[in-house]
Amino acid sequence: xxxxxxxxxxxxxxxxxxxxxxxxxxxxxxxxxxxxxxxxxxxxxxxxxxxxxxxxxxxxxxxxxxxxxxxxxxxxxxxxxxxxxxxxxxxxxxxxxxxxxxxxxxxxxxxxxxxxxxxxxxxxxxxxxxxxxxxxxxxxxxxxxxxxxxxxxxxxxxxxxxxxxxxxxxxxxxxxxxxxxxxxxxxxxxxxxxxxxxxxxxxxxxxxxxxxxxxxxxxxxxxxxxxxxxxxxxxxxxxxxxxxxxxxxxxxxxxxxxxxxxxxxxxxxxxxxxxxxxxxxxxxxxxxxxxxxxxxxxxxxxxxxxxxxxxxxxxxxxxxxxxxxxxxxxxxxxxxxxxxxx
Amino acid sequence: xxxxxxxxxxxxxxxxxxxxxxxxxxxxxxxxxxxxxxxxxxxxxxxxxxxxxxxxxxxxxxxxxxxxxxxxxxxxxxxxxxxxxxxxxxxxxxxxxxxxxxxxxxxxxxxxxxxxxxxxxxxxxxxxxxxxxxxxxxxxxxxxxxxxxxxxxxxxxxxxxxxxxxxxxxxxxxxxxxxxxxxxxxxxxxxxxxxxxxxxxxxxxxxxxxxxxxxxxxxxxxxxxxxxxxxxxxxxxxxxxxxxxxxxxxxxxxxxxxxxxxxxxxxxxxxxxxxxxxxxxxxxxxxxxxxxxxxxxxxxxxxxxxxxxxxxxxxxxxxxxxxxxx
Numbered sequence: 001x002x003x004x005x006x007x008x009x010x011x012x013x014x015x016x017x018x019x020x021x022x023x024x025x026x027x028x029x030x031x032x033x034x035x036x037x038x039x040x041x042x043x044x045x046x047x048x049x050x051x052x053x054x055x056x057x058x059x060x061x062x063x064x065x066x067x068x069x070x071x072x073x074x075x076x077x078x079x080x081x082x083x084x085x086x087x088x089x090x091x092x093x094x095x096x097x098x099x100x101x102x103x104x105x106x107x108x109x110x111x112x113x114x115x116x117x118x119x120x121x122x123x124x125x126x127x128x129x130x131x132x133x134x135x136x137x138x139x140x141x142x143x144x145x146x147x148x149x150x151x152x153x154x155x156x157x158x159x160x161x162x163x164x165x166x167x168x169x170x171x172x173x174x175x176x177x178x179x180x181x182x183x184x185x186x187x188x189x190x191x192x193x194x195x196x197x198x199x200x201x202x203x204x205x206x207x208x209x210x211x212x213x214x215x216x217x218x219x220x221x222x223x224x225x226x227x228x229x230x231x232x233x234x235x236x237x238x239x240x241x242x243x244x245x246x247x248x249x250x251x252x253x254x255x256x257x258x259x260x261x262x263x264x265x266x267x268x269x270x271x272x273x274x275x276x277x278x279x280x281x282x283x284x285x286x287x288x289x290x291x292x293x294x295x296x297x298x299x300x301x302x303x304x305x306x307x308x309x310x311x312x313x314x315x316x317x318x319x320x321x322x323x324x325x326x327x328x329x330x331x332x333x334x335x336x337x338x339x340x341x342x
Numbered sequence: 343x344x345x346x347x348x349x350x351x352x353x354x355x356x357x358x359x360x361x362x363x364x365x366x367x368x369x370x371x372x373x374x375x376x377x378x379x380x381x382x383x384x385x386x387x388x389x390x391x392x393x394x395x396x397x398x399x400x401x402x403x404x405x406x407x408x409x410x411x412x413x414x415x416x417x418x419x420x421x422x423x424x425x426x427x428x429x430x431x432x433x434x435x436x437x438x439x440x441x442x443x444x445x446x447x448x449x450x451x452x453x454x455x456x457x458x459x460x461x462x463x464x465x466x467x468x469x470x471x472x473x474x475x476x477x478x479x480x481x482x483x484x485x486x487x488x489x490x491x492x493x494x495x496x497x498x499x500x501x502x503x504x505x506x507x508x509x510x511x512x513x514x515x516x517x518x519x520x521x522x523x524x525x526x527x528x529x530x531x532x533x534x535x536x537x538x539x540x541x542x543x544x545x546x547x548x549x550x551x552x553x554x555x556x557x558x559x560x561x562x563x564x565x566x567x568x569x570x571x572x573x574x575x576x577x578x579x580x581x582x583x584x585x586x587x588x589x590x591x592x593x594x595x596x597x598x599x600x601x602x603x604x605x606x607x608x609x610x611x612x613x614x615x616x617x618x619x620x621x622x623x624x625x626x627x628x629x630x631x632x633x634x635x636x637x638x639x640x641x642x643x644x645x646x647x648x649x650x651x652x653x654x655x656x657x658x659x660x661x662x663x664x665x666x667x668x
């Protein structure tokens with residue numbers, strides 16, 4: 001893949017546009033230069049699927065950020081077991097007494113079986129927590145991958161060889177297995193074995209573990225790109241003018257790598273959302289009283305034959321989010337790299 | 343070809359060696375004493391020391407690792423269990439059975455799950471992708487593309503339960519997923535695994551449909567395909583012998599990776615369908631701080647990934663003679 005070449009693409013696009021707009025009486029406007037980012041944005045705006053999925057993804061992030069506010073307006077919280085104050089909410093078998101998982105005007109998404117928490121606020125906070133963890137892990141992974149990948153590619157030689165081998169090994173690791181095996185180790189670094197693990201530590205450990213195994217693929221990709229770029233004239237020129245390696249990597253090379261970085265990021269975030277939920281589902285990620293997408297699905301799994309409704313909400317929400325994010329990712333890719341074929 | 347294989351196998355051994363060493367180190371990075379677990383309540387220091395000796399953990403960590411390695415290649419002597427022939431992966435801390443036997447016991451489940459699902463999703467995915475590429479822009483293409491987009495956004499821990507709810511609990515069309523050895527009862531083996539295969543297939547098929555379609559679309563617009571058509575070869579001949587051969591490479595690569603990952607433990611799948619395979623063994627061994635078992639499972643999982651990588655590279659060269667193995 002070649003880096004975007006604004007000099008070739010920009011004038012073409014501009015003449016195109018001005019030809020469309022110009023009426024016979026009009027003097028052709030002075031063609032203004034447009035940055036590649038601007039061009040990509042224009043392409044993205046024309047993609048209806050992309051804009052729609054961006055709205056859905058945006059909606060998820062908005063409710064994640066505004067969860068406390070929404071819960072306040074709604075008047076409930078995800079921790080209170082409403083059934084213990086009002087036993088009539090659950091039937092004698094500890095399942096919601098109302099139809100459809102106890103959905104009502106008071107409890108919009110119904111009542112959780114057994115404990116009797118409010119499903120709506122639990123889901124709100126679950127989305128908030130899961131997205132927060134996945135986002136933090138993505139940011140950390142991308143930063144690690146970019147720094148290691150570009151540095152290795154630029155320096156070459158022994159550093160590159162060493163980093164290359166580390167990446168090879170990391171990529172042959174069975175990742176889910178190592179997430180599971182690594183979590184207790186990270187806990188062990190911070191708390192004594194018999195102490196209770198605080199929630200913030202669980203979240204931090206998840207972020208660290210996800211990033212520790214995730215950076216390799218993005219680093220490998222960028223390393224390859226940098227290997228091609230570093231032979232180009234502008235790097236030579238920078239070197240001749242006496243720029244430091246750090247400057248060359250971050251000021252000269254990095255701007256040429258934004259496209260693959262953004263594309264990788266859009267692939268990574270939904271993958272991390274599902275991975276984080278998967279770990280919670282297996283019981284090694286976040287655990288019960290903390291609202292979390294995977295915790296909710298694991299809870300739902302324990303009584304899915306009796307009350308499927310409880311599981312449908314987190315499950316469908318996740319499918320919608322991941323689907324919208326995948327579509328958004330495709331559109332972003334098309335916008336940034338119009339030559340690529342899917 | 344031979345030199346390529348030798349080189350790659352040596353490389354794979356090195357990677358497995360490093361992975362086992364990292365697992366070993368990771369395990370002991372947390373302060374824990376496996377002897378304490380099997381010692382029970384009335385634990386005297388003498389008992390503890392004896393158990394440590396029996397389990398073979400009365401040495402420093404590097405020495406323990408050395409003994410473990412020795413066990414794998416030439417066998418080793420256990421104070422508690424006597425001599426253990428190579429390949430000796432040790433005895434489980436949790437229930438004192440040989441690790442090798444336990445893994446061999448669990449492996450058929452995981453292999454059946456992986457290969458069965460792989461057969462389904464490969465046929466469905468490639469077939470749908472081919473149809474989509476042939477009917478570019480038509481209804482069938484759009485349908486296959488949207489279905490594959492939806493499929494790739496599903497998660498096994500959600501779809502699995504939904505499928506079990508509707509097809510097993512409500513409609514009763516399929517059997518509750520379970521494991522019966524093929525040699526015991528082939529019908530029960532098949533019906534117990536059918537649902538997991540189908541659910542795994544739904545999720546994996548998507549990727550293959552998308553990839554097959556885009557690869558074929560690209561290949562079909564190449565000059566060599568037009569030339570083949572122009573010199574009068576039949577449509578199907580051109581499609582399968584020319585375009586498809588050119589399109590296969592990336593699909594083989596991804597298939598190898600997927601198969602390796604599945605064999606290394608479809609952990610979430612096995613958990614969802616309560617199948618007693620390698621994946622659940624792995625989760626259990628982490629829960630019980632069972633180092634020998636964890637090491638065995640990790641090596642198997644990493645080994646599967648590395649093995650299929652080599653296979654993929656070799657197959658790649660067979661498909662595309664332009665690639666020279668060196």
